[in-house]
Amino acid sequence: MILTAETTDTCVAIEPRIFAILEEKKARRLTGPYIPRSIAQVTASLESLYGPGSISGLRRMAGGASKEQFVFDHGGERLVLRMDPLEGLIETCRRREDQVLRAMHGVVPVPEVRHADIDGATFGLPALVTTFVPGVAKPPQAAASVSGLRTDFDAHWIALLAPAFIDNLVCIHGFDYRAAALPDFAMPGGDPHEMALRQVNWWGKVWADDVVDAFPIMALAECWLRENLPACTDPVLVHGDYRTGNYLFDPAGGEVTAILDWELAHVGDFHEDLAWNLQPIFANRGADGETMTSGLFRRDEFLSAYENASGRTVDPAALFFYDVLAAWKCAVIDLSSCLTAARDGNNHQDALLSWLATSAHVVLSHLTALLEKGRH
Amino acid sequence: MTPDIDLRIASMVRAMEDVVRPAIDPLNSLAAEQAALIVGHLRLLAIQWSKAESYARTCLADLEATLEGLAPSGGPATRAAAADLAEARAPGGGAEAHYKAVMRATDSLVRAAARDGDPAFREALHHAVLAFSTRQSLRDRSWFAASGFDLNPAELHSIANLTMETAR
Incomplete structure (x- = not known):
């Protein structure tokens, strides 16, 4: 089999809003370096929004490789402020995040949006204010790396969290997105290959715009993806980053309290969320040494649990395509935007970004093995 | 060449571990995470630089x-x-x-x-x-x-x- 395809010189079949924000970033990055917002600056911005003396308990939160995050109290509520730095691990749209969070309210547990500063009129750069949802991203005393990677769940926690992990994913994929207010989300057109092509074009543009050092395997992967686009006859709302680390749960009872990080959500193929969660970089070793996807499932258990709960049938060829796409997308993020933000000093967590980038070679190893398999 | 690079990196790790990290406000989780990352980067550099x-x-x-x-x-x-x-x-x-x-x-x-x-x-x-x-x-x-x-x-x-x- 010969891998051939055109590379992404143009932006056909890319979501218009995604194209717009990627273009805006190219201009915005030139205004750096980024200076992290001080508590005094954030207080002033919040008071301009809510009134003098109307907020209390403001403090920074950890995590958030692409956003500055603060927690504060206002009007009897604890709230979270998520603000864009000049550049982040990924470039996403607060307007889309606002829309999808409002749409998913009551479908799966999500924070409620209280204020969306789409153009940065209040905070200088785009931001969202949401309710604070109590919960933890890892069991108390459990080991975990940054961004929820390598979270260590024992059998007790697996039994509590794995069913909810599947149920929430099935709810997301079963959501009637066509009836929702998602004006900045491109809906399916007539071409069944469009769902896959949009993703290749999105991340191909990110790579073309932000590449730091070239890797020939990345070119090969992009060629393979363009040559092997699967048809999607059943588009769903795809979360885009559904994995351990991106949900919160009650540390006492294990109930999932919030699904987080919706900024990569889009309409697409359900295999995309499955393949993303199956990436080795998001896995951990179980007690018996087996690979546990998101720390919760063996691969076959995860897929069969999803099939049983959703009524959908996993197509091995489509899953393979999205496995390649997910690995390539991870590498695009780790080796382009992640590094340009750190290089340019345009983020508040440059040290975290340059640390995360070292994980890219685990991803490239997986990507190479997949492409080798795809030749035969 | 004296003091050498290994010694200076080791000194920075020790300062971070013994002085800086313990002094960070436990409620300042971002600063705590950044300090841990600095130590991680320094240890990786110590292994790689030569x-x-x-x-x-x-x-x-x-x-x-x-x-x-x-x-x-x-x-x-x-x-x-x-x-x-x-x-x-x-x-x-x-x-x-x-x-x-x-x-x-x-x-x-x-x-x-x-x-x-x-x-x-x-x-x-x-x-x-x-x-x-x-x-x-x-x-x-x-x-x-x-x-x-x-x-x-x-x-x-x-x-x-x-x-x-x-x-x-």
Whole structure:
């Protein structure tokens, strides 16, 4: 089999809003370096929004490789402020995040949006204010790396969290997105290959715009993806980053309290969320040494649990395509935007970004093995 | 050269661990995480810095060997990319910069061959790139093993062994 395809010189079949924000970033990055917002600056911005003396308990939160995050109290509520730095691990749209969070309210547990500063009129750069949802991203005393990677769940926690992990994913994929207010989300057109092509074009543009050092395997992967686009006859709302680390749960009872990080959500193929969660970089070793996807499932258990709960049938060829796409997308993020933000000093967590980038070679190893398999 | 780089990195790690990290407000989780990352970066640098030039030479030598024997053929895009690759491969500069330049030119050749490369050449190029990436990704995983992201650390080489002799 010969891998051939055109590379992404143009932006056909890319979501218009995604194209717009990627273009805006190219201009915005030139205004750096980024200076992290001080508590005094954030207080002033919040008071301009809510009134003098109307907020209390403001403090920074950890995590958030692409956003500055603060927690504060206002009007009897604890709230979270998520603000864009000049550049982040990924470039996403607060307007889309606002829309999808409002749409998913009551479908799966999500924070409620209280204020969306789409153009940065209040905070200088785009931001969202949401309710604070109590919960933890890892069991108390459990080991975990940054961004929820390598979270260590024992059998007790697996039994509590794995069913909810599947149920929430099935709810997301079963959501009637066509009836929702998602004006900045491109809906399916007539071409069944469009769902896959949009993703290749999105991340191909990110790579073309932000590449730091070239890797020939990345070119090969992009060629393979363009040559092997699967048809999607059943588009769903795809979360885009559904994995351990991106949900919160009650540390006492294990109930999932919030699904987080919706900024990569889009309409697409359900295999995309499955393949993303199956990436080795998001896995951990179980007690018996087996690979546990998101720390919760063996691969076959995860897929069969999803099939049983959703009524959908996993197509091995489509899953393979999205496995390649997910690995390539991870590498695009780790080796382009992640590094340009750190290089340019345009983020508040440059040290975290340059640390995360070292994980890219685990991803490239997986990507190479997949492409080798795809030749035969 | 005195005090040497190892000593200075070790001093910084100790200062971070013994003085800075304990002094961070426990409620300032961002600062605590940043301090931990600084220590992680310093420890990784301590392992890598003295081997960086040798490691780059190893990677470059393998890439050069991979490209030996490939005979680019195809239309104007492939021929132009092949000429650029030949220029990039000409000796000169430090090993890391040279390696990155050859990687960049090889990447461009893959993209050009997708446009107008002859099928037999594309097949040979893809085979070579996959074989190289298999070896290089294992090397790079080994180079960054201390960051702790790898699920299969038993597969990795020690940095001390990532030399010219173990490249192929």
